[in-house]
Amino acid sequence: MPIPGLPEDRVAWVPQEPTRGLHPFLTVEEHLVLLPKVRLGERRQSSRARLLPLLERLCLPRERSFLRRFPHQISGGQRQRLVLAMALSWDPAFLILDEPTTALDPLARWELFALLEERNREQGLGYLWISHDLEMLSKATDRLLVIYGGLLVEAGPTQRVLKAPRSPYTLRLLGASRGEASLDSGYLQAPEQRQPGCPFRPRCSDGLPCCGQGVGWQGTLADGFRCWNPISRKS
Numbered sequence: 001m002p003i004p005g006l007p008e009d010r011v012a013w014v015p016q017e018p019t020r021g022l023h024p025f026l027t028v029e030e031h032l033v034l035l036p037k038v039r040l041g042e043r044r045q046s047s048r049a050r051l052l053p054l055l056e057r058l059c060l061p062r063e064r065s066f067l068r069r070f071p072h073q074i075s076g077g078q079r080q081r082l083v084l085a086m087a088l089s090w091d092p093a094f095l096i097l098d099e100p101t102t103a104l105d106p107l108a109r110w111e112l113f114a115l116l117e118e119r120n121r122e123q124g125l126g127y128l129w130i131s132h133d134l135e136m137l138s139k140a141t142d143r144l145l146v147i148y149g150g151l152l153v154e155a156g157p158t159q160r161v162l163k164a165p166r167s168p169y170t171l172r173l174l175g176a177s178r179g180e181a182s183l184d185s186g187y188l189q190a191p192e193q194r195q196p197g198c199p200f201r202p203r204c205s206d207g208l209p210c211c212g213q214g215v216g217w218q219g220t221l222a223d224g225f226r227c228w229n230p231i232s233r234k235s
């Protein structure tokens with residue numbers, strides 16, 4: 001879907017499963033120089049020289065022996081970082097990051113965060129970060145959108161959403177991230193099995209009879225929620 005005001009050819013995507021972005025018969029180096037050649041018309045040697053520091057920033061080796069390896073010869077974390085390096089290799093204006101830190105160790109996670117923050121500050125790079133990693137999101141984002149069952153249930157400035165959630169689902173998510181157990185955890189039904197109304201209803205301990213009806217958005221587009229019985233009413 002087009003992003004208003006942003007040309008589609010300036011957007012890069014980092015898939016959750018890195019093998020979806022890698023070709024089994026291309027080496028690390030061939031992956032790295034591919035998009036600069038297609039997008040920028042850059043020569044292979046120039047791309048390699050320009051991008052070796054980026055590999056280091058992403059905690060990847062820059063030795064020739066590593067550059068000659070194929071995707072199946074490097075670790076899962078290295079594959080994820082290689083896909084990130086490819087996404088950044090041609091200086092896009094906007095990144096869509098789908099769970100980009102799942103295979104990364106803590107050092108590499110924070111290095112990625114520092115790199116994105118630096119590109120944001122110096123080059124205006126924007127990004128949409130799809131993740132359950134609330135600790136990272138709390139530092140890396142200005143705004144949060146909380147989605148459950150394909151439905152946007154809360155949106156707002158990151159710190160407001162984390163400190164004063166309005167949706168019971170957001171509250172549950174925050175509790176789970178702190179390791180708080182939930183006795184009525186349940187699961188999200190398949191779309192064809194869901195009852196009308198709020199998709200969180202079978203798991204929500206605060207539901208009302210009206211939750212079986214369609215739930216409208218409350219508040220503004222920039223800061224709002226979708227719930228018949230939001231947190232503030234109960235306190």
Ligand code: SF4
Pocket residue numbers: 167168169198199200201204205206207208211215226227228229230
């Ligand atoms: S609309 Fe009802 S069921 Fe859904 S989260 Fe709010 S209180 Fe719970």
